[in-house]
Amino acid sequence: MIPLLALIALLGAPPADDAATARAHAARAEAALAAGDAALAAVAFAQAHALDPHPAYLLGRAQALARRPETCAAAGEAFAAFSSACNGCLLQATAVEARRAAMQACGATVTVTTEPPGAALTVDGAEVLPPLRRWAGPFRLTATWPDGSARTLSVCPAPGELLPVQVVLDGDARSVAPTDDVIARAAAHAEAADLLAASGRPCAAAMELALAHEAQPEPRFLFRLARIWSDTPGRCVDALRAYDRFVDQCAYCTERETARQARGRLSYRCVGSLDLVLTPPTAAARFEGPAPPHGDHRRLPGRYEVEIGAPDHRTLELAVPVTAGERRTLRLDLEPLFPVEPPAPALHPAWKWVAWSVGAAGLGIGVAALPDADRDRVALLTAAWAVGTAGAVAGTALWQVEEAEAAKPRPPPPTITLH
Numbered sequence: 001m002i003p004l005l006a007l008i009a010l011l012g013a014p015p016a017d018d019a020a021t022a023r024a025h026a027a028r029a030e031a032a033l034a035a036g037d038a039a040l041a042a043v044a045f046a047q048a049h050a051l052d053p054h055p056a057y058l059l060g061r062a063q064a065l066a067r068r069p070e071t072c073a074a075a076g077e078a079f080a081a082f083s084s085a086c087n088g089c090l091l092q093a094t095a096v097e098a099r100r101a102a103m104q105a106c107g108a109t110v111t112v113t114t115e116p117p118g119a120a121l122t123v124d125g126a127e128v129l130p131p132l133r134r135w136a137g138p139f140r141l142t143a144t145w146p147d148g149s150a151r152t153l154s155v156c157p158a159p160g161e162l163l164p165v166q167v168v169l170d171g172d173a174r175s176v177a178p179t180d181d182v183i184a185r186a187a188a189h190a191e192a193a194d195l196l197a198a199s200g201r202p203c204a205a206a207m208e209l210a211l212a213h214e215a216q217p218e219p220r221f222l223f224r225l226a227r228i229w230s231d232t233p234g235r236c237v238d239a240l241r242a243y244d245r246f247v248d249q250c251a252y253c254t255e256r257e258t259a260r261q262a263r264g265r266l267s268y269r270c271v272g273s274l275d276l277v278l279t280p281p282t283a284a285a286r287f288e289g290p291a292p293p294h295g296d297h298r299r300l301p302g303r304y305e306v307e308i309g310a311p312d313h314r315t316l317e318l319a320v321p322v323t324a325g326e327r328r329t330l331r332l333d334l335e336p337l338f339p340v341e342p343p344a345p346a347l348h349p350a351w352k353w354v355a356w357s358v359g360a361a362g363l364g365i366g367v368a369a370l371p372d373a374d375r376d377r378v379a380l381l382t383a384a385w386a387v388g389t390a391g392a393v394a395g396t397a398l399w400q401v402e403e404a405e406a407a408k409p410r411p412p413p414p415t416i417t418l419h
Contacts, residue, residue: 018051018052019051019052021051022047022048022049022051022052022054022057023048023052025044025045025047025048025051025318026044026045026048026056026057026060028044028318029041029042029044029045029048029060029061029064030060032044032064033063033064033067037328038064038065038067038068039064039068039071039321039323039326040320040321040328040330041060041061041064041067042061042064042065042071042321043303043319043320043321044318044319045057045058045060045061045064046061046319047318047319048060049061053085055082055085055086055089055091056091058078058081058082058085058086059079059082059086059091059094059095059098061078062075062078062079062081062082062098062099062102063075063098063102065078066101066102066105066106067105069105069106069136069158069159070234072105072106072135072136072137072159073135073136073137073138075102075106075135076106076134076135076137079095079099079102082095083095103133103135105159105160106135106136106159107133107134107135107136107159107160108133108134108135108136108157108158108159108160108161108162108163109131109132109133109134109157109161109162109163110130110131110132110134110141110155110157110163110164110165111130111131111132111162111163111164111165112130112131112132112141112143112165112166112167113130113164113165113166113167114143114145114166114167114168114169115166115167115168115169115172116145116169118145118146119143119144119145119167119169120143120144121141121142121143121167122141122142122144123139123140123141123142124139124140134157136157136158136159136160136161137156137157137203138154138155138156138203138204138207139155139156140152140153140154140155140207141153141154141155141165141167143167143169143175145169149169149177150177150178151167151168151169151175151176151177152175152176152178153165153167153174153175153176153204154192154196154204154205154207154208154211155204156201156203156204156207173188173191173192173195174192174195174196175192176188176189176192176208182215182216183215183216185212185215185216186212186213186215186216186218186221187212189208189209189211189212189215190208190209190212190221190224192205192208193205193206193208193209193212193224193228196208197228202228202229202231202232202235203232205228206225206228206229206238209221209222209224209225209228210225213225217249219245219246219249219250219253220246220250220253220255222242222243222245222246222249222250223242223243223246223250223253223255223259225242226239226240226242226243226246226259226262226263227239227262229242230243230262230266234324236266236269236270236301236324237270237300237301237302237324239266239270240263240266240267240270240300243259243260243262243263243266244263246259247259247260247263267300270300270301270324271299271300271301271322271324271325272299272300272301272322272323272324272325272326272327272328273299273322273326273327273328274299274304274320274322274327274328274329274330275327275328275329275330276306276308276329276330276332277329277330277331277332278308278310278332278334279331279332279333279334280310280313280334282310282311283308283309283310283313283332283334284308284309284310285306285307285308286306286307286308286309287304287305287306288304288305288306288307299322300322301321301322301323301324302321302322303319303320303321304319304320304321304322305317305318305319306318306319306320308332308334309334310334312336312337312338313334313335313336313337314334314335314336314337315334316332316334
C-alpha cells in the first residue's frame with residue numbers, strides 16, 4: 001500500500017502576474033518532491049511552466065519524472081526539452097549533474113549485433129554506434145547493409161536493463177523489412193508483435209501492433225494491443241485506451257462484447273484515489289479530468305484540474321495527478337480575502353490574574369495583621385481574609401472556565417475524497 005501523503009499547499013499572497021503564480025506552483029512541486037510524491041511534483045512543475053516558460057520548471061519536471069520507472073521515457077523527453085529551452089543558460093551545469101543522476105535510475109544499455117555483420121545502425125534517422133546508452137522506453141532501431149538492404153526492430157528496454165538485441169537480415173520475422181505494400185507491411189508488423197510478445201517483450205510487441213494498425217487500420221490490431229497491455233503491470237491505462245479505440249472502430253466485430261467486458265473488469269483495477277482536506281470548512285472543490293468508470297466515485301489515472309473556492313477566500317486552481325493503485329492526500333488552506341481577526345474570548349485571560357492578585361493581597365494583609373490583632377482590628381482582619389479568600393476562589397473559577405473553553409472540540413475541515 002502506498003503511504004498516505006499529507007502535503008500542505010499554501011499559495012501565499014495573491015499573485016501579481018503569471019510568473020508569481022508559476023513560482024507558487026513550483027514551490028508546491030518542491031514540497032511534493034521533499035514528501036516523496038514525484039507524480040504530484042511533475043504535474044505541478046508542468047503547471048508552472050504553462051504559466052511561465054522558464055527552463056528551471058522544465059528541469060524540475062524532468063527530475064521528478066525520473067523518480068518513477070514508468071515515466072522514465074517521459075523524463076528523457078523532458079531533459080531534451082530543457083536543453084532546447086536552456087541553450088547555454090545558467091542552469092546548464094546543474095542540468096548536466098541532474099541528467100547524469102537521472103540516467104543512473106532511468107538509463108538502459110542496449111548491445112547490438114547484426115547478421116550478417118557490417119550493417120550501419122540508425123535511431124530516428126540518426127546514426128548510432130553500439131553499445132547504446134539510452135533512456136528506458138521504446139525506440140526503433142534500423143540496420144542498413146552495404147547492398148541497401150534494411151531491417152527495423154522495435155526495442156523497449158526497462159530502466160537499468162542491459163539488453164542484447166540482434167537485427168537479422170533474413171530468417172527472423174522480428175526484424176521487419178521495409179515495403180510499400182501496406183497489407184504486407186501490416187502483416188509483417190503483426191507477426192513481429194507475436195514473436196516479441198512470446199519472448200517476453202510486451203512493450204516492443206505493442207510498438208509493432210501500433211505500426212501494423214498505422215499501416216492498415218484493422219480494429220483487431222487494437223484488440224490485440226489492449227490484451228497485451230492488460231497483461232502488463234503498470235500499463236492498464238494504455239489497455240483501457242486501446243479497448244476504447246477498438247470498441248469505437250469496430251461496431252460489428254465479434255470481439256466487441258468481449259472487449260467491453262474486459263474493459264469493465266480492468267477499469268475496476270485501474271483506479272486511484274485522491275483525498276482533499278480543505279480549510280476553511282466552507283470550502284468546496286470542482287474537478288475536471290477523466291470520467292469515473294461506470295459512474296461511481298473512483299477515478300481513473302490521469303491529470304485532474306481542481307478549482308477550490310470558499311466565500312470570502314481566494315480561489316485556488318491547481319493540477320493534481322491520480323495514479324493507479326495509489327492514494328494521495330492533500331491538505332489545502334485557502335487564503336482569506338480580508339484579514340480575519342480571531343474571535344474575542346468570552347473571558348479575558350487577565351481577569352484570573354487580577355482575582356488571584358487581589359486574593360493574595362487580602363490574604364497577605366490578613367496574615368500580617370494576625371499577630372497584632374485586637375478588638376479594634378477584628379473587622380479589618382475579617383475583611384482582609386474575606387477578600388483574600390474570594391479572590392483566590394474567583395481566580396481559580398476563571399481559570400477552570402478558560403480550560404473548559406479551550407477543551408471544546410472544534411469542527412474539522414471538510415474532506416473531499418475521490419475513490
